Amino acid sequence: QTVVTQEPSFSVSPGGTVTLTCGLSSGSVSTSYFPSWYQQTPGQAPRTLIYNTNTRSSGVPDRFSGSILGNKAAHTITGAQTDDESDYYCVLYMVSGIWMFGGGTKLTVL
Amino acid sequence: QVQLVESGGGLVKPGGSLRLSCVASGFTFSDYFMTWIRQAPGKGLEWVSYISSGSSTINYADSVKGRFTVSRDNGKNSLYLEMNSLRAEDTATYYCARATRGLGLNWGQGTLVTVSS
Numbered sequence: 001q002t003v004v005t006q007e008p009s010f011s012v013s014p015g016g017t018v019t020l021t022c023g024l025s026s027g028s029v030s031t032s033y034f035p036s037w038y039q040q041t042p043g044q045a046p047r048t049l050i051y052n053t054n055t056r057s058s059g060v061p062d063r064f065s066g067s068i069l070g071n072k073a074a075h076t077i078t079g080a081q082t083d084d085e086s087d088y089y090c091v092l093y094m095v096s097g098i099w100m101f102g103g104g105t106k107l108t109v110l
Numbered sequence: 111q112v113q114l115v116e117s118g119g120g121l122v123k124p125g126g127s128l129r130l131s132c133v134a135s136g137f138t139f140s141d142y143f144m145t146w147i148r149q150a151p152g153k154g155l156e157w158v159s160y161i162s163s164g165s166s167t168i169n170y171a172d173s174v175k176g177r178f179t180v181s182r183d184n185g186k187n188s189l190y191l192e193m194n195s196l197r198a199e200d201t202a203t204y205y206c207a208r209a210t211r212g213l214g215l216n217w218g219q220g221t222l223v224t225v226s227s
Binding site: 036057 | 154160162215220
């Protein structure tokens, strides 16, 4: 069974740049999976950051970006701020309406 | 803007049933596929079910297949999840989401389901 892989945790200094990745246990992530990225803080619903690989959702600052890097989807945060400290989820669209979620990356900013 | 409001969560005993509802506004509900996603306490997100705009295509995660039933009423802009034979492992916050592969997921605020004796 294919699994969507994400780094369990990542740390970045304030003002720094971090790239989170989203892969498949077998195969490569491409734009055909329409990768999207979501930010979630404790007790809150997920917030859409990026959809369709690299399109920012309305109101999302341009320091959040998405791309394909090699065989993975990637989400880059430049100029990290303390309130970026959250869980970040990658989601891939598979077939027939099935969406697969990565396990999430817990980002620490310190 | 897209608004989704879930309701119907609560405490239910193992083996019991519950029906979740999700009311949509801010978009033409009948044009979009919808999905249910859940998150167990302290855990990640899990896709649960999907229904196409006209209800012709429905899918379920293996973990809920045969126990959960998704439906929608386009006239009422509403999405439903009928949950039967509930287990402790079904305890989670359940989110409804508008699901479009090119636009990603638009989320409701979630409703908590607790299965416990």
